[in-house]
Amino acid sequence: xxxxxxxxxxxxxxxxxxxxxxxxxxxxxxxxxxxxxxxxxxxxxxxxxxxxxxxxxxxxxxxxxxxxxxxxxxxxxxxxxxxxxxxxxxxxxxxxxxxxxxxxxxxxxxxxxxxxxxxxxxxxxxxxxxxxxxxxxxxxxxxxxxxxxxxxxxxxxxxxxxxxxxxxxxxxxxxxxxxxxxxxxxxxxxxxxxxxxxxxxx
Numbered sequence: 001x002x003x004x005x006x007x008x009x010x011x012x013x014x015x016x017x018x019x020x021x022x023x024x025x026x027x028x029x030x031x032x033x034x035x036x037x038x039x040x041x042x043x044x045x046x047x048x049x050x051x052x053x054x055x056x057x058x059x060x061x062x063x064x065x066x067x068x069x070x071x072x073x074x075x076x077x078x079x080x081x082x083x084x085x086x087x088x089x090x091x092x093x094x095x096x097x098x099x100x101x102x103x104x105x106x107x108x109x110x111x112x113x114x115x116x117x118x119x120x121x122x123x124x125x126x127x128x129x130x131x132x133x134x135x136x137x138x139x140x141x142x143x144x145x146x147x148x149x150x151x152x153x154x155x156x157x158x159x160x161x162x163x164x165x166x167x168x169x170x171x172x173x174x175x176x177x178x179x180x181x182x183x184x185x186x187x188x189x190x191x192x193x194x195x196x197x198x199x200x201x202x
Contacts, residue, residue: 060087148198155195162188 006013006027012034016027044052060083083091162184168174174181 060084148201152195152198155191155198159188159191159195162191 006015011029012032013027013029014036017025019025165174165177165181165184166188169177169185177185
Protein backbone atom coordinates (compact mmCIF):
# COMPACT_ATOMS: atom_id res chain seq x y z
CA UNK A 1 0.00 0.00 0.00
CA UNK A 2 1.42 3.42 -1.00
CA UNK A 3 2.20 5.82 1.84
CA UNK A 4 -0.24 8.83 1.85
CA UNK A 5 1.54 12.20 1.70
CA UNK A 6 0.33 15.69 2.65
CA UNK A 7 2.08 18.71 1.17
CA UNK A 8 1.74 22.33 2.33
CA UNK A 9 3.85 25.50 2.22
CA UNK A 10 6.07 24.22 5.09
CA UNK A 11 7.01 20.98 3.35
CA UNK A 12 6.04 17.35 2.76
CA UNK A 13 4.42 15.20 5.48
CA UNK A 14 3.42 11.59 5.88
CA UNK A 15 -0.28 11.85 6.75
CA UNK A 16 -1.42 10.68 10.17
CA UNK A 17 -2.74 7.10 10.16
CA UNK A 18 -4.88 5.13 12.55
CA UNK A 19 -3.42 2.19 14.45
CA UNK A 20 -5.33 -1.11 14.78
CA UNK A 21 -6.21 -0.23 18.41
CA UNK A 22 -7.97 2.98 17.23
CA UNK A 23 -5.33 5.55 18.28
CA UNK A 24 -3.81 7.92 15.70
CA UNK A 25 -0.20 8.31 14.61
CA UNK A 26 0.83 11.96 14.22
CA UNK A 27 1.92 13.16 10.82
CA UNK A 28 5.69 13.21 10.16
CA UNK A 29 7.63 15.72 8.14
CA UNK A 30 9.96 14.18 5.52
CA UNK A 31 12.62 15.58 3.17
CA UNK A 32 12.03 15.94 -0.54
CA UNK A 33 12.79 12.63 -2.34
CA UNK A 34 12.14 10.49 0.76
CA UNK A 35 11.04 6.91 -0.01
CA UNK A 36 9.43 4.91 2.84
CA UNK A 37 11.09 1.57 3.72
CA UNK A 38 8.22 -0.55 2.41
CA UNK A 39 8.45 1.18 -0.98
CA UNK A 40 12.23 0.75 -1.41
CA UNK A 41 12.80 -1.83 -4.19
CA UNK A 42 14.62 -5.02 -3.18
CA UNK A 43 18.25 -5.03 -4.30
CA UNK A 44 18.97 -7.40 -7.18
CA UNK A 45 22.50 -8.10 -8.41
CA UNK A 46 23.28 -8.34 -12.15
CA UNK A 47 22.96 -12.15 -12.23
CA UNK A 48 19.47 -12.08 -10.74
CA UNK A 49 18.45 -9.37 -13.22
CA UNK A 50 19.94 -11.35 -16.09
CA UNK A 51 18.05 -14.55 -15.18
CA UNK A 52 14.81 -12.63 -14.62
CA UNK A 53 15.14 -10.98 -18.03
CA UNK A 54 15.55 -14.40 -19.72
CA UNK A 55 12.39 -16.19 -20.83
CA UNK A 56 11.57 -19.32 -18.85
CA UNK A 57 12.32 -22.03 -21.44
CA UNK A 58 13.77 -25.51 -21.06
CA UNK A 59 17.57 -25.69 -21.57
CA UNK A 60 18.57 -25.84 -25.23
CA UNK A 61 15.25 -24.44 -26.50
CA UNK A 62 15.46 -21.04 -28.14
CA UNK A 63 12.76 -18.39 -28.50
CA UNK A 64 12.19 -19.22 -32.19
CA UNK A 65 11.38 -22.84 -31.35
CA UNK A 66 9.02 -21.80 -28.55
CA UNK A 67 7.17 -19.36 -30.82
CA UNK A 68 4.01 -20.65 -32.59
CA UNK A 69 4.71 -22.27 -36.00
CA UNK A 70 3.13 -19.38 -37.94
CA UNK A 71 5.39 -16.78 -36.34
CA UNK A 72 8.67 -18.68 -36.82
CA UNK A 73 11.34 -16.92 -38.89
CA UNK A 74 12.64 -18.55 -42.06
CA UNK A 75 13.57 -22.19 -41.52
CA UNK A 76 17.27 -22.99 -41.36
CA UNK A 77 18.63 -25.67 -43.69
CA UNK A 78 17.86 -29.25 -42.65
CA UNK A 79 14.97 -28.14 -40.41
CA UNK A 80 17.26 -26.94 -37.63
CA UNK A 81 15.08 -23.97 -36.71
CA UNK A 82 14.94 -22.97 -33.08
CA UNK A 83 18.00 -24.94 -32.02
CA UNK A 84 20.84 -23.40 -30.09
CA UNK A 85 24.36 -23.46 -31.53
CA UNK A 86 25.33 -26.41 -29.33
CA UNK A 87 22.21 -28.35 -30.36
CA UNK A 88 22.97 -27.69 -34.05
CA UNK A 89 26.55 -28.85 -33.54
CA UNK A 90 25.31 -32.03 -31.87
CA UNK A 91 22.87 -32.64 -34.73
CA UNK A 92 25.67 -32.30 -37.28
CA UNK A 93 27.86 -34.67 -35.27
CA UNK A 94 25.04 -37.23 -35.12
CA UNK A 95 24.52 -37.02 -38.88
CA UNK A 96 28.25 -37.39 -39.51
CA UNK A 97 28.44 -40.41 -37.19
CA UNK A 98 25.44 -41.96 -38.98
CA UNK A 99 27.08 -41.44 -42.39
CA UNK A 100 30.35 -42.97 -41.16
CA UNK A 101 28.46 -45.95 -39.74
CA UNK A 102 26.63 -46.48 -43.04
CA UNK A 103 29.91 -46.16 -44.94
CA UNK A 104 31.56 -48.69 -42.58
CA UNK A 105 28.65 -51.10 -43.05
CA UNK A 106 28.90 -50.76 -46.84
CA UNK A 107 32.64 -51.44 -46.72
CA UNK A 108 32.08 -54.46 -44.47
CA UNK A 109 29.46 -55.84 -46.88
CA UNK A 110 31.83 -55.37 -49.83
CA UNK A 111 34.63 -57.11 -47.91
CA UNK A 112 32.34 -60.04 -47.05
CA UNK A 113 31.29 -60.36 -50.72
CA UNK A 114 34.90 -60.30 -51.91
CA UNK A 115 35.88 -62.90 -49.28
CA UNK A 116 32.98 -65.12 -50.35
CA UNK A 117 34.15 -64.89 -53.98
CA UNK A 118 37.69 -65.79 -52.98
CA UNK A 119 36.56 -68.71 -50.81
CA UNK A 120 34.22 -69.97 -53.55
CA UNK A 121 37.05 -69.75 -56.05
CA UNK A 122 39.33 -71.49 -53.55
CA UNK A 123 36.91 -74.46 -53.22
CA UNK A 124 37.24 -75.22 -56.91
CA UNK A 125 41.01 -75.17 -56.61
CA UNK A 126 41.01 -77.13 -53.35
CA UNK A 127 40.13 -80.38 -55.19
CA UNK A 128 43.08 -80.11 -57.59
CA UNK A 129 46.15 -79.35 -55.45
CA UNK A 130 46.88 -83.02 -54.51
CA UNK A 131 49.39 -83.58 -57.34
CA UNK A 132 51.26 -80.45 -56.25
CA UNK A 133 52.09 -82.04 -52.88
CA UNK A 134 55.29 -83.44 -54.36
CA UNK A 135 56.38 -79.89 -55.10
CA UNK A 136 56.48 -79.20 -51.37
CA UNK A 137 59.50 -81.51 -51.03
CA UNK A 138 62.13 -78.75 -51.37
CA UNK A 139 60.35 -76.66 -48.74
CA UNK A 140 60.38 -79.63 -46.33
CA UNK A 141 64.05 -80.17 -47.08
CA UNK A 142 64.80 -76.54 -46.25
CA UNK A 143 62.93 -76.85 -42.95
CA UNK A 144 64.89 -80.00 -42.06
CA UNK A 145 68.18 -78.30 -42.96
CA UNK A 146 67.35 -75.30 -40.76
CA UNK A 147 66.44 -77.71 -37.91
CA UNK A 148 69.83 -79.43 -38.29
CA UNK A 149 71.62 -76.09 -38.34
CA UNK A 150 69.88 -75.13 -35.10
CA UNK A 151 70.85 -78.44 -33.50
CA UNK A 152 74.49 -78.02 -34.54
CA UNK A 153 74.56 -74.50 -33.13
CA UNK A 154 73.06 -75.77 -29.86
CA UNK A 155 75.57 -78.64 -29.60
CA UNK A 156 78.52 -76.32 -30.25
CA UNK A 157 77.26 -74.01 -27.50
CA UNK A 158 77.04 -76.95 -25.05
CA UNK A 159 80.54 -78.13 -25.99
CA UNK A 160 81.88 -74.59 -25.45
CA UNK A 161 80.33 -74.55 -21.96
CA UNK A 162 81.87 -77.98 -21.19
CA UNK A 163 85.31 -76.75 -22.34
CA UNK A 164 85.00 -73.59 -20.20
CA UNK A 165 84.03 -75.74 -17.21
CA UNK A 166 87.03 -78.05 -17.82
CA UNK A 167 89.39 -75.02 -17.98
CA UNK A 168 88.00 -73.64 -14.72
CA UNK A 169 88.55 -77.03 -13.05
CA UNK A 170 92.10 -77.29 -14.43
CA UNK A 171 92.98 -73.74 -13.28
CA UNK A 172 91.69 -74.51 -9.78
CA UNK A 173 88.93 -71.90 -9.95
CA UNK A 174 86.41 -74.63 -9.07
CA UNK A 175 87.72 -76.74 -6.14
CA UNK A 176 84.78 -79.17 -5.80
CA UNK A 177 82.56 -79.56 -8.88
CA UNK A 178 78.88 -80.20 -8.27
CA UNK A 179 77.04 -83.33 -9.45
CA UNK A 180 75.52 -81.38 -12.40
CA UNK A 181 78.92 -80.07 -13.45
CA UNK A 182 80.38 -83.58 -13.39
CA UNK A 183 77.44 -84.84 -15.51
CA UNK A 184 78.07 -82.05 -17.98
CA UNK A 185 81.74 -83.07 -18.27
CA UNK A 186 80.72 -86.72 -18.73
CA UNK A 187 78.45 -85.87 -21.66
CA UNK A 188 81.30 -84.24 -23.62
CA UNK A 189 82.12 -87.31 -25.71
CA UNK A 190 78.47 -87.98 -26.60
CA UNK A 191 78.01 -84.33 -27.64
CA UNK A 192 81.11 -84.45 -29.88
CA UNK A 193 79.90 -87.64 -31.59
CA UNK A 194 76.41 -86.21 -32.18
CA UNK A 195 77.93 -83.06 -33.65
CA UNK A 196 80.14 -85.06 -36.01
CA UNK A 197 77.14 -87.12 -37.21
CA UNK A 198 75.09 -83.99 -37.91
CA UNK A 199 77.98 -82.31 -39.77
CA UNK A 200 78.45 -85.43 -41.94
CA UNK A 201 74.70 -85.42 -42.81
CA UNK A 202 74.99 -81.83 -44.04
